[in-house]
Amino acid sequence: MQTVTLLGATGSIGTSALDVIERHPDRYHLHALTAHSSVEKLLALCLKHQPEHAVLGGEDSAHRLSSALKDHDIKTRVSWGEQALCEVAGNAEVVVAGIVGAAGLMPTLAAVRAGRRILLANKEALVMSGALFMREVAQSGAVLLPLDSEHNAIFQCLPREHRGGLERHGITRLLLTASGGPFRDHGRETLAQVTPEQACAHPNWSMGRKISVDSATLMNKGLELIEACWLFDATPDQIEVVVHPQSVIHSMAAYSDGSVLAQLGNPDMRTPIAHALAWPERIDAGVEPLDLFTVARLDFQTPDLECFPCLRLAREAMVTGGTAPAVLNAANEIAVEAFLAGTIGFNDIPVVVETVMGRIERCSADELDVILAHDRQARSEAQNVINELAVTAAGG
Ligand SMILES: NC(=O)C1=CN([C@@H]2O[C@H](COP(=O)(O)OP(=O)(O)OC[C@H]3O[C@@H](n4cnc5c(N)ncnc54)[C@H](OP(=O)(O)O)[C@@H]3O)[C@@H](O)[C@H]2O)C=CC1
Numbered sequence: 001m002q003t004v005t006l007l008g009a010t011g012s013i014g015t016s017a018l019d020v021i022e023r024h025p026d027r028y029h030l031h032a033l034t035a036h037s038s039v040e041k042l043l044a045l046c047l048k049h050q051p052e053h054a055v056l057g058g059e060d061s062a063h064r065l066s067s068a069l070k071d072h073d074i075k076t077r078v079s080w081g082e083q084a085l086c087e088v089a090g091n092a093e094v095v096v097a098g099i100v101g102a103a104g105l106m107p108t109l110a111a112v113r114a115g116r117r118i119l120l121a122n123k124e125a126l127v128m129s130g131a132l133f134m135r136e137v138a139q140s141g142a143v144l145l146p147l148d149s150e151h152n153a154i155f156q157c158l159p160r161e162h163r164g165g166l167e168r169h170g171i172t173r174l175l176l177t178a179s180g181g182p183f184r185d186h187g188r189e190t191l192a193q194v195t196p197e198q199a200c201a202h203p204n205w206s207m208g209r210k211i212s213v214d215s216a217t218l219m220n221k222g223l224e225l226i227e228a229c230w231l232f233d234a235t236p237d238q239i240e241v242v243v244h245p246q247s248v249i250h251s252m253a254a255y256s257d258g259s260v261l262a263q264l265g266n267p268d269m270r271t272p273i274a275h276a277l278a279w280p281e282r283i284d285a286g287v288e289p290l291d292l293f294t295v296a297r298l299d300f301q302t303p304d305l306e307c308f309p310c311l312r313l314a315r316e317a318m319v320t321g322g323t324a325p326a327v328l329n330a331a332n333e334i335a336v337e338a339f340l341a342g343t344i345g346f347n348d349i350p351v352v353v354e355t356v357m358g359r360i361e362r363c364s365a366d367e368l369d370v371i372l373a374h375d376r377q378a379r380s381e382a383q384n385v386i387n388e389l390a391v392t393a394a395g396g
Pocket residue numbers: 007008009010011012013014034035036037038039057097098099100101103104121122123124147148149205206207208209210211269
């Protein structure tokens with residue numbers, strides 16, 4: 001029996017992870033469930049799963065949850081804030097990192113430092129702090145398993161011990177597949193008019209709103225390119241993005257003898273979650289078997305970097321290195337929030353990111369304090385750019 005902390009239990013990853021965990025009560029025991037502000041959702045999960053701990057973002061919401069649990073005579077202990085998240089992340093054998101955005105960095109790092117088995121969905125944490133994060137994994141002996149569907153697929157296509165560069169294993173390229181998002185065939189003019197609801201309607205995956213917008217701008221693929229560089233010790237030019245609208249091939253590894261290994265499956269996050277939970281064993285994920293006759297065809301295209309500059313910006317940030325990926329990520333988080341709030345348009349997202357990247361000087365990213373300072377600076381600069389765009393739009 002392994003104890004599990006599920007960071008971001010009320011989200012899309014959290015829901016899929018609970019579905020898999022529930023199928024295997026003999027293997028997994030819930031140590032903690034966490035959320036930010038979804039008190040009612042976390043209450044329902046605590047009533048059902050009775051974890052030892054529940055963590056929320058603020059004191060008021062934690063008091064509300066605690067008193068509701070007492071009314072139901074449930075013994076789950078409730079706490080709040082980043083320190084509490086780090087404690088529950090450090091105290092379970094398995095940690096599912098399913099918080100969205102930079103907020104996931106400190107709890108995920110706490111799990112790394114405690115040498116836990118980490119199932120990483122929170123790609124932003126690795127994008128922000130890649131070198132430091134991987135150094136801490138090596139030092140603590142943590143087992144880092146990718147949940148992101150593409151990275152989990154690549155992991156499955158690589159030799160079991162894949163350390164120290166791809167060439168050593170005869171791997172020439174990683175082929176990172178991208179659905180192309182809901183606006184794959186749109187031109188730049190129509191993109192200017194798209195709404196948050198349209199952007200969040202991903203053609204193949206049901207996900208949280210932030211990652212859905214990232215998929216629509218191709219920033220998700222950019223973040224994933226950076227994520228793949230760190231996870232698989234690859235250089236940006238060893239990674240090729242392939243638009244594959246069906247999302248059936250989840251990614252591939254090309255070898256020097258001409259072989260290309262791929263992992264296929266229905267687009268359902270329970271597959272990578274079950275894979276990483278049980279690795280190196282295999283367990284039931286509750287996922288329908290893939291029916292290739294229904295899929296019928298697999299298409300491939302090159303990404304359109306004119307309409308979707310975010311992929312280019314992320315590649316450039318990785319090549320620049322240091323704090324550039326943290327700046328890219330922070331600016332993107334603010335821009336996506338503004339787009340979802342209706343403050344800026346879809347095509348303004350890359351404008352905000354590129355302008356912020358041009359204004360903040362790159363630094364070495366060896367220290368956490370430096371990374372966090374650049375994250376804060378990029379957020380504040382992104383807000384400035386958004387304000388400037390509003391003035392321009394008002395004719396100022
Ligand atoms: N969804 C998917 O299929 C995939 C997701 N990912 C990655 O997984 C991560 C989670 O994505 P997804 O599940 O879609 O996101 P959701 O928005 O669905 O869920 C986010 C979760 O994080 C919690 N959360 C939000 N803000 C904070 C905060 N400031 N502090 C602590 N917790 C917070 C939310 O709590 P509350 O409900 O209270 O807001 C919720 O539990 C992202 O990094 C995403 O890129 C990667 C591959 C696939």
